[in-house]
Amino acid sequence: MNGWEELVAQLTDRLRVDPELRMDVAQELRAHLEDSAAEFRQAGQSDEEASASAARALGDPQELSEQLWQANRRRIRIRGVCRWAAQVALLPAAILVIAALVLGARGGYSLGLDPHGRFSWPSDLSEEQRFVLQGDPAASTPLERARSITDRWPDNPVYYGNYVAQALASGDFYDSQRHIRPQRLGEMMALLDKGERIDPKNAVYNFQKASWLIQASSTISEDTSRPWTQTAPQCQGCARHYWKIEIRDREQFQRGLAELGRGLPKPEWTCHTVDMMQARLDLLPQPRRLNDWLRRVVLQVSVLLPSTSDSRVLARSLSAYAIQLAEAGRAAEAVDMARSAAQMDAKVGGRAQSLIEVLTAEFAYLEVLAHAEQVHKQLGQAEEARKARSAFEEELAFYDGLSKGPRPSQRDVPHAGMFWMALAPGLPGYQIDFEPVRSAEQFVAAEVALFALLWCLVINALLLGLLSLLSLIRRRGADRSMLLFVGWRRLGSICLLAIVLPLAGYAFYAHVLTAADRAYGLNYTAGKTLLEYAVLIGGIFFLLVRLSCSAIRRRAEEIGLAVPPRLRLRDRRWIVALGALIALAAVVYLAGWRLGPFKPPREGPHATHGIGSLPGLALAGLVVLYLLICEVREYAGPLFRKPFAAFRRTLYRSLVPIFAASVIVVGAACGWGLAWGERSAMRRVKGMADINIVNEVERSNYRLLRDRLAARHEVMMSQGR
Amino acid sequence: MDFSQDLIRGSVVPIVLALLRNRPMYGYEMVKLVNARTKGRLEWKEGTLYPTLHRLQSLGLVSARWADAPADEAPGRKRKYYSITRKGRTELARRTQEWSQFSLSVNALLLGGRL
Numbered sequence: 001m002n003g004w005e006e007l008v009a010q011l012t013d014r015l016r017v018d019p020e021l022r023m024d025v026a027q028e029l030r031a032h033l034e035d036s037a038a039e040f041r042q043a044g045q046s047d048e049e050a051s052a053s054a055a056r057a058l059g060d061p062q063e064l065s066e067q068l069w070q071a072n073r074r075r076i077r078i079r080g081v082c083r084w085a086a087q088v089a090l091l092p093a094a095i096l097v098i099a100a101l102v103l104g105a106r107g108g109y110s111l112g113l114d115p116h117g118r119f120s121w122p123s124d125l126s127e128e129q130r131f132v133l134q135g136d137p138a139a140s141t142p143l144e145r146a147r148s149i150t151d152r153w154p155d156n157p158v159y160y161g162n163y164v165a166q167a168l169a170s171g172d173f174y175d176s177q178r179h180i181r182p183q184r185l186g187e188m189m190a191l192l193d194k195g196e197r198i199d200p201k202n203a204v205y206n207f208q209k210a211s212w213l214i215q216a217s218s219t220i221s222e223d224t225s226r227p228w229t230q231t232a233p234q235c236q237g238c239a240r241h242y243w244k245i246e247i248r249d250r251e252q253f254q255r256g257l258a259e260l261g262r263g264l265p266k267p268e269w270t271c272h273t274v275d276m277m278q279a280r281l282d283l284l285p286q287p288r289r290l291n292d293w294l295r296r297v298v299l300q301v302s303v304l305l306p307s308t309s310d311s312r313v314l315a316r317s318l319s320a321y322a323i324q325l326a327e328a329g330r331a332a333e334a335v336d337m338a339r340s341a342a343q344m345d346a347k348v349g350g351r352a353q354s355l356i357e358v359l360t361a362e363f364a365y366l367e368v369l370a371h372a373e374q375v376h377k378q379l380g381q382a383e384e385a386r387k388a389r390s391a392f393e394e395e396l397a398f399y400d401g402l403s404k405g406p407r408p409s410q411r412d413v414p415h416a417g418m419f420w421m422a423l424a425p426g427l428p429g430y431q432i433d434f435e436p437v438r439s440a441e442q443f444v445a446a447e448v449a450l451f452a453l454l455w456c457l458v459i460n461a462l463l464l465g466l467l468s469l470l471s472l473i474r475r476r477g478a479d480r481s482m483l484l485f486v487g488w489r490r491l492g493s494i495c496l497l498a499i500v501l502p503l504a505g506y507a508f509y510a511h512v513l514t515a516a517d518r519a520y521g522l523n524y525t526a527g528k529t530l531l532e533y534a535v536l537i538g539g540i541f542f543l544l545v546r547l548s549c550s551a552i553r554r555r556a557e558e559i560g561l562a563v564p565p566r567l568r569l570r571d572r573r574w575i576v577a578l579g580a581l582i583a584l585a586a587v588v589y590l591a592g593w594r595l596g597p598f599k600p601p602r603e604g605p606h607a608t609h610g611i612g613s614l615p616g617l618a619l620a621g622l623v624v625l626y627l628l629i630c631e632v633r634e635y636a637g638p639l640f641r642k643p644f645a646a647f648r649r650t651l652y653r654s655l656v657p658i659f660a661a662s663v664i665v666v667g668a669a670c671g672w673g674l675a676w677g678e679r680s681a682m683r684r685v686k687g688m689a690d691i692n693i694v695n696e697v698e699r700s701n702y703r704l705l706r707d708r709l710a711a712r713h714e715v716m717m718s719q720g721r
Numbered sequence: 722m723d724f725s726q727d728l729i730r731g732s733v734v735p736i737v738l739a740l741l742r743n744r745p746m747y748g749y750e751m752v753k754l755v756n757a758r759t760k761g762r763l764e765w766k767e768g769t770l771y772p773t774l775h776r777l778q779s780l781g782l783v784s785a786r787w788a789d790a791p792a793d794e795a796p797g798r799k800r801k802y803y804s805i806t807r808k809g810r811t812e813l814a815r816r817t818q819e820w821s822q823f824s825l826s827v828n829a830l831l832l833g834g835r836l
Contacts, residue, residue: 011768024801025771025775027799027801028748028771028801029771031747031749031798031799031800031801032748032749032767032771034795034798035749035795036749036767038795039753057766057767058766058767058768059766059767059768059769060766060768064768064769064771064772067768067769067771067772068771068772068775070772071771071772071773071775071776071779072775072779074779075775075778075779487786489786557799558787558799
């Protein structure tokens with residue numbers, strides 16, 4: 001000690017409201033006094049004389065103390081405001097940035113179900129639109145909700161058709177054996193009569209009434225004494241039998257046939273469930289984020305599938321009745337009945353909007369053709385029977401040909417992406433453009449990685465902030481921790497080295513070298529992508545911690561705080577060696593993936609379930625674990641020795657605003673960029689890139705089947721005219 | 722001949738800015754340089770330089786950073802080096818022109834020259 005500490009303390013006493021500035025000025029004055037004393041010593045003075053001369057040369061202490069206070073007043077005030085903002089505002093602002101990003105990623109549609117288990121809808125929909133989407137909010141069952149919609153718009157055929165379909169699906173009109181309850185028949189007839197009045201050109205109500213009246217007045221069963229065979233390869237050896245019918249109430253049966261006769265000439269057939277879903281989808285705003293789009297998909301999956309069992313039973317009853325008429329020798333009526341059954345099935349299949357309707361109609365149509373052959377045989381019409389058989393086999397061959405078309409899930413699994421791999425309809429000939437949804441998934445994955453980084457930083461900042469707060473509460477006076485400002489130059493270096501360069505490097509790796517393999521979906525590259533993000537995010541986090549600690553340490557040295565000695569390479573050789581080993585393994589794996597040896601198989605369960613990515617996943621885990629160890633070493637170690645306690649507390653406190661500012665910078669820049677990318681990808685999700693469950697017939701080979709049935713129906717209609 | 726304190730006080734800012742015009746310097750170095758060049762006639766009180774430097778830093782006319790002292794001068798020690806900023810250079814130019822006009826005017830009055 002040169003005896004200056006008292007002088008320096010006196011000179012800087014008025015700066016004590018800003019401990020960092022006071023220490024900085026004190027350190028500068030000490031350096032001056034040391035230089036000055038050294039010169040006096042060179043001039044021949046003793047140490048004591050030199051110290052006293054240096055102190056004298058500095059000037060009047062009281063005057064200098066006042067001048068220093070006057071010169072730094074403004075700076076102290078500004079620094080006080082900045083320190084307050086850094087301590088109080090930065091961390092909440094960082095949390096707000098993350099919250100804004102999470103809310104943005106949710107998209108325009110709100111998440112989850114409401115307390116009644118229904119979807120919650122975008123808030124900007126009108127009351128009428130909400131009513132169409134969910135019905136009366138007070139209603140407790142789907143049937144009541146469907147009724148509330150048609151009660152509000154009683155003339156709308158779509159809403160009424162949806163209500164009838166919901167009523168049929170509710171099961172109220174059937175017993176446990178799926179037999180119609182006779183006591184509910186009148187009620188159902190009234191329901192269907194009203195539908196016919198609202199939608200007079202639609203044959204669906206007539207066919208439904210015909211089916212119910214015929215089911216209520218007769219019983220059909222397989223005639224085991226009359227087997228029939230198919231020639232299609234997959235059905236050879238299948239035991240099939242003709243249907244036989246037992247009529248209990250002829251009057252009611254005839255009423256059913258009359259309803260059928262009224263329905264056959266009508267131009268339309270639709271149960272409106274698909275129309276209802278389409279109307280609901282049209283009300284929703286354009287999806288902006290992947291989450292919005294997935295909500296639309298979930299909504300489409302919940303489409304009410306039409307009840308097809310009644311039309312199938314009706315076709316079988318009519319076919320069985322045609323054979324019964326042929327056996328009774330009523331040739332014209334029998335042939336007419338067989339044709340009516342075929343015409344009904346062709347109308348249903350030709351007007352179908354959903355896959356189940358087309359397939360049910362097709363299978364029923366095949367059965368009707370098989371029964372038609374038997375009708376002609378019974379009537380001794382060999383040529384007509386041969387034609388019916390030929391039509392049956394031709395129809396079956398056509399269906400088999402369609403079914404053998406390529407299915408999307410087998411075609412290009414590695415490029416499909418997570419969503420399409422899981423949900424691509426396995427329909428033959430289904431066309432999909434994987435790119436937009438795959439790209440959106442990749443942006444979402446990057447956003448998840450970004451959130452991981454931001455949360456890591458915020459959690460670190462919160463923990464360090466908590467420790468600092470406890471320390472501030474427990475300690476008073478000079479022993480309290482300081483919030484150091486490391487300077488804009490150092491902050492810029494941290495930002496450049498820890499954030500900008502790693503991100504630019506990854507952008508170069510992914511987009512210039514195209515080494516991130518974005519042409520493959522996440523279903524195929526899961527392990528590799530996870531490893532890349534673990535290295536990138538872990539690297540950014542690690543560099544931020546290292547460089548920030550280093551900057552604070554340098555600043556602490558400048559103002560004269562006791563800091564622990566720097567670790568030399570020899571002291572950290574094991575951790576460095578381990579890091580080099582993991583880095584080498586990661587590089588070898590990524591290079592091997594790119595060049596081929598570590599690429600997962602393109603087909604088979606390893607490709608579709610991501611097991612081929614296991615080495616990548618394991619390496620990603622190792623990277624995270626290693627960086628965790630490094631971080632613990634950074635915060636702990638020599639810092640816990642007593643002489644460095646003040647520095648440790650200062651370090652913890654000073655890291656908080658740096659981490660919070662990093663969250664704000666990275667979150668705002670990268671979060672906005674990734675959200676823009678996701679929105680841009682979602683704008684491309686249309687046409688073949690979009691899923692359309694409500695109209696999957698149109699996208700697959702089954703549209704040819706529907707068109708074929710529609711053409712058959714047109715021919716039969718023209719013959720009837 | 723000793724200068725009056727008012728004159729010295731009024732000239733500190735342009736002198737400090739002028740000193741930093743060519744290279745960054747630390748406080749003690751500036752004091753020594755001024756006293757050497759003026760042969761001690763300005764008699765700067767060493768301590769008065771620091772409030773001036775801090776005020777200039779607060780106004781953005783100079784910037785400061787800590788750096789290691791040269792190993793042959795003061796090994797292992799750090800010094801605070803000041804550099805002139807762009808704003809400081811503008812201020813120096815203004816002050817130089819002002820001083821030039823002022824000295825011409827005073828000379829004309831005191832020594833009988835032309836204005």
